[in-house]
Amino acid sequence: MSDFTRVAKSTDLTDPGQMLAEVDDRIVVLMRVGGEFFCLDDVCTHDGGPLSEGTLDDHTIACPRHGAKFDITSGKALTMPATEDTVAHEVQIRGDEVWVKINESGAPPAAPSPPPAATPAEEKRPGSTHDTGPWDPKSAPKPADSSTAPYAAGSISEDLVREELKKVIDPELFVNIVDLGLIYNVDLAPAAEGKTDCKIDMTMTSPMCPAGPQMIQNSKQVLGQLPGMGNVEVKIVLDPPWTPDKMTQEARDQLGIF
Numbered sequence: 001m002s003d004f005t006r007v008a009k010s011t012d013l014t015d016p017g018q019m020l021a022e023v024d025d026r027i028v029v030l031m032r033v034g035g036e037f038f039c040l041d042d043v044c045t046h047d048g049g050p051l052s053e054g055t056l057d058d059h060t061i062a063c064p065r066h067g068a069k070f071d072i073t074s075g076k077a078l079t080m081p082a083t084e085d086t087v088a089h090e091v092q093i094r095g096d097e098v099w100v101k102i103n104e105s106g107a108p109p110a111a112p113s114p115p116p117a118a119t120p121a122e123e124k125r126p127g128s129t130h131d132t133g134p135w136d137p138k139s140a141p142k143p144a145d146s147s148t149a150p151y152a153a154g155s156i157s158e159d160l161v162r163e164e165l166k167k168v169i170d171p172e173l174f175v176n177i178v179d180l181g182l183i184y185n186v187d188l189a190p191a192a193e194g195k196t197d198c199k200i201d202m203t204m205t206s207p208m209c210p211a212g213p214q215m216i217q218n219s220k221q222v223l224g225q226l227p228g229m230g231n232v233e234v235k236i237v238l239d240p241p242w243t244p245d246k247m248t249q250e251a252r253d254q255l256g257i258f
């Protein structure tokens with residue numbers, strides 16, 4: 001059974017600061033904020049990003065890959081695209097040394113372990129929970145075939161545009177971009193030959209989202225297939241930033257967020 005392992009001297013970390021460590025063959029990130037120490041698995045639950053290379057901000061750390069944030073005190077996933085908590089490990093300070101006990105179960109310890117009698121503990125931290133299981137991509141909505149869109153020329157409307165855009169799936173989250181709340185604005189304007197030009201303001205779940213170009217391309221493709229559609233322009237806007245409360249209930253259900 002895992003017990004506490006000495007991983008560093010407290011002076012090895014700046015405040016705030018973070019460092020990579022190995023404990024019982026497990027790679028963890030040790031963090032220091034406000035004189036306290038915290039330890040998480042060095043794994044972003046979205047797609048394995050190294051949290052030790054992320055940005056520490058107060059008691060959150062942001063994954064360097066797509067920006068998901070985690071609470072460093074509990075491992076709780078705070079923002080998309082991560083929906084599952086990472087594992088928090090118990091930390092003790094013994095003198096000027098930092099000791100970590102690996103949380104094998106991934107569940108929060110029932111109670112912090114007391115330090116040895118001769119060495120007072122200054123810091124103890126709980127582990128994390130995994131209350132939301134991984135979402136099964138097989139249940140994701142599949143893009144529908146737009147080639148037989150039943151709409152007549154000249155009937156382009158905002159509702160129709162939004163309905164068509166539901167065929168575009170965020171490849172990171174496997175949920176359509178409309179239910180994710182990524183479509184901020186739809187502007188329609190008359191164009192030559194009775195067509196309708198369309199301008200879309202689209203946001204991203206994270207400024208670093210690598211799926212942006214693909215979602216723009218797919219949006220142009222599905223809208224371009226509508227009879228009567230003229231030019232389609234998709235602009236990425238990051239203000240206001242996307243937040244999970246912009247999702248529909250359908251999207252929340254698919255991602256297992258309650």
Ligand code: FES
Binds near residue numbers: 063081
């Ligand atoms: S791997 Fe961390 S947010 Fe994607």
